[in-house]
Amino acid sequence: MAADLSAPALAQQQTAKLVLLGEQAAGKSSLVLRYVKGQFFDYQASTVGAAFLTKTIPELNIKFEIWDTAGQERYHSLAPMYYRGAAAAIIVYDITSTDSFNRAKAWVRELQRQGSPNMIMALAGNKADLESARAVATEEAQAYANEAGLFFLETSAKTAANVNELFAEIARKLPKAEAAPRQPQGGIVLDSAPAQAPKKSACCA
Amino acid sequence: MASGETGVFDLYGFELTVTPQDKADRYVCAQYAQRREAKWEPFVKAQALPDARRLKRFVRKGVPPVLRGWVWWHTSGAAAFRERYGHGHYASMVAAGEERPCVRQIDLDLPRTFPRNAWVSSPDGVAALRRVLLAYCAHNPGVGYCQGMNFLAALLLLAVEKDDERCFWLLVALLEGILYPKTYAPNLDGCHVEMRVLGQLLATKAPKLSRHLNSIGCEASMFATDWFLVLFATTLPSETAARVWDCLFLEGPKVVFRVGVALLEMHAPLLMRKDNAGEVLKALKDACARVHNRDALMAAAFQGVGSFPMARIRELRARHQREVDDMLAARAAAKRKGSLRSAISQAQAMRASGTSGGGAA
Numbered sequence A: 001m002a003a004d005l006s007a008p009a010l011a012q013q014q015t016a017k018l019v020l021l022g023e024q025a026a027g028k029s030s031l032v033l034r035y036v037k038g039q040f041f042d043y044q045a046s047t048v049g050a051a052f053l054t055k056t057i058p059e060l061n062i063k064f065e066i067w068d069t070a071g072q073e074r075y076h077s078l079a080p081m082y083y084r085g086a087a088a089a090i091i092v093y094d095i096t097s098t099d100s101f102n103r104a105k106a107w108v109r110e111l112q113r114q115g116s117p118n119m120i121m122a123l124a125g126n127k128a129d130l131e132s133a134r135a136v137a138t139e140e141a142q143a144y145a146n147e148a149g150l151f152f153l154e155t156s157a158k159t160a161a162n163v164n165e166l167f168a169e170i171a172r173k174l175p176k177a178e179a180a181p182r183q184p185q186g187g188i189v190l191d192s193a194p195a196q197a198p199k200k201s202a203c204c205a
Numbered sequence B: 001m002a003s004g005e006t007g008v009f010d011l012y013g014f015e016l017t018v019t020p021q022d023k024a025d026r027y028v029c030a031q032y033a034q035r036r037e038a039k040w041e042p043f044v045k046a047q048a049l050p051d052a053r054r055l056k057r058f059v060r061k062g063v064p065p066v067l068r069g070w071v072w073w074h075t076s077g078a079a080a081f082r083e084r085y086g087h088g089h090y091a092s093m094v095a096a097g098e099e100r101p102c103v104r105q106i107d108l109d110l111p112r113t114f115p116r117n118a119w120v121s122s123p124d125g126v127a128a129l130r131r132v133l134l135a136y137c138a139h140n141p142g143v144g145y146c147q148g149m150n151f152l153a154a155l156l157l158l159a160v161e162k163d164d165e166r167c168f169w170l171l172v173a174l175l176e177g178i179l180y181p182k183t184y185a186p187n188l189d190g191c192h193v194e195m196r197v198l199g200q201l202l203a204t205k206a207p208k209l210s211r212h213l214n215s216i217g218c219e220a221s222m223f224a225t226d227w228f229l230v231l232f233a234t235t236l237p238s239e240t241a242a243r244v245w246d247c248l249f250l251e252g253p254k255v256v257f258r259v260g261v262a263l264l265e266m267h268a269p270l271l272m273r274k275d276n277a278g279e280v281l282k283a284l285k286d287a288c289a290r291v292h293n294r295d296a297l298m299a300a301a302f303q304g305v306g307s308f309p310m311a312r313i314r315e316l317r318a319r320h321q322r323e324v325d326d327m328l329a330a331r332a333a334a335k336r337k338g339s340l341r342s343a344i345s346q347a348q349a350m351r352a353s354g355t356s357g358g359g360a361a
């Protein structure tokens, strides 16, 4: 490997921590895998603990740091460690399961209570390709999302429908300052910010 | 990254991607295993395990894969558990499991357990795994089914020649005899305790790495959940994990701390270069999945990391158990308060809109 000469350019990049939450088998890992690697498996191994993936959107100069968590209720006690400090969350349910939709609502309540105050929250009704087995009506979920102030899309990790759109919309909604708390942008200098913050990678700028 | 030759299958039917170095390591380990197998012969003939002192030494050098079913059965305490509960217990628990609410969760996870392992995903494999998990659910309803048990039971099945009853009793021995209590409990209480203890042990064994991880906000809980819940079955190559289990069944959960610290120390130079917790998790996962030199890992775990007095572990556990209890209690209280608040605001909204909120619990 050659030395990483691209470091100075990356200094301008915003990093956004994003966490996926939702019921066991709702499709969290599948959505991330589809988005980051363009892959899908009919049988995706269940997640124990958490997985971490990254993806950069060059047009918006945003790098997502994605935490994919385990869905079973008893892993709930680990979740705060992952959503703490997150700029965005995707709460996933499976449109063929009302239980998973109720679980999604519980996650929304928890994030509204415990998450960062400006967290962008998206609700994803996944497995939209399984229309014949649908148990949660689009209108019902949309109405709930409006009431709770969430961004809502029905997705399919299998067909890739709305997957890029979901992440892109989150990227657009991210407030710039929120997305890169470690690196004050352009001319904005916060008086409380330590002066050495951008030093690390700005050596040759 | 994961470049190398594919199409190589390990002893338990997992496909590997191996570099020339991995291949060389696997070859050397296999040679050693063959030599060790000869040493066990007299004991197999006599149908009796070596005496306690020799057993520990023998087991640390690796139980021959064909003998795992037999050796684990006795070293883990599984045999004693079956005597205690009786021989019909397993069959009756399998039947009772069908009535348990966790059937649904188990059925969701069956096809999601090592989906690329030919036997585990075959009808026979799925049926055997289902029986074990249902039986455990019925046998211990307080714990029921915890995600992770699926991987644990599947690798156990593979290692004990697919004998599901034997696998069930090994699972019982692990959860009820060997591992820290409540590791799989509804809040994973015990797992939280163990992960914190690991963090403390790391601070004494590898202070520089520990300071680095702390400075980037990377707690042991972020990378060690599967270590304690799946006992490396999804972390290490299966032959390496089984080698860890040889010792775990005989010597207990101290082995998980030893191996955990050894894995962190082995990969310390890599981890020191990572500047956020996610990158640590990813790098460590990738690195652990390629630990094919099981002899080197065991040497690091048992000689490299120094002594691990059980008294110290007990003391750390007691301290962290109190902290975890407090944390879980505080969260439960916050949740109750939160739902009370949302119930009140909901009631107020209903009153304002003129609907009756009567009959609310």
Ligand SMILES: Nc1nc2c(ncn2[C@@H]2O[C@H](COP(=O)(O)OP(=O)(O)OP(=O)(O)O)[C@@H](O)[C@H]2O)c(=O)[nH]1
Pocket (backbone or CB within 6 Å): A022, A023, A024, A025, A026, A027, A028, A029, A030, A031, A041, A042, A043, A044, A045, A046, A047, A048, A069, A070, A071, A072, A126, A127, A128, A129, A130, A155, A156, A157, A158, A159, B112
């Ligand atoms: N038909 C269909 N199946 C899907 C879709 N997304 C996921 N699945 C399947 O649903 C199962 C569960 O998906 P995962 O992505 O593993 O679910 P998860 O939310 O990560 O589950 P946990 O890790 O257990 O919390 C897998 O077998 C997937 O193949 C989808 O959009 N359509």
Ligand SMILES: [Mg+2]
Pocket (backbone or CB within 6 Å): A028, A029, A030, A045, A046, A047, A068, A069, A070, A071
């Ligand atoms: Mg998952």
